[in-house]
Amino acid sequence: MTVEQIISGMQRAWNAGDGAGWGAHFAEDADFVDALGRIQRGREVIGTEHQKIFDTVYRGSVLEYRLIGSRPLGDGLLLVHTDSTLHVPAGPRKGTVDGVQTKLIRDGLILAFHNTLRGDLASFTKHDQALAERSPLDWKS
Helix, strand or coil, X not given: CCHHHHHHHHHHHHHCCCHHXXXXXXXXXXXXXXXXXXXXXXXXXXXXXXXXXXXXXXXXCEEEEEXXXXXXXXXXXXXXXXXXXXXXXXXXXXXXXXXXXXXXXXXXXXXXEEEEECCCHHHHCCCCHHHHCCCHHHCCC
């Protein structure tokens, strides 16, 4: 599968609430780091854990993926970055959530996936204006 096919297939599986379909894009021994920093290991676990959220907090949600970029790292390994918008219609996560993802892909399967929620720096710094105005390279002190 191409990177584009993987991304569109994952989007379709999410929007159908299909945990097994989501998991099918991962290698048997893949690692998935969710937005809360929890590590899920293995295709079956990743599919099962996603089915739980499809059936509960993300029921009826709609995911949109966009490819940011992809580059080869050698030995058939690709580094892929995507961003996403998740629309959740109801429940405790109701609203829109933006994220960015890093994936390592080889032979059409995801070996590793890291999901990060996007937020604004002002909220992250508890509205500390001086910190909120710093660029990432200024975060040394």
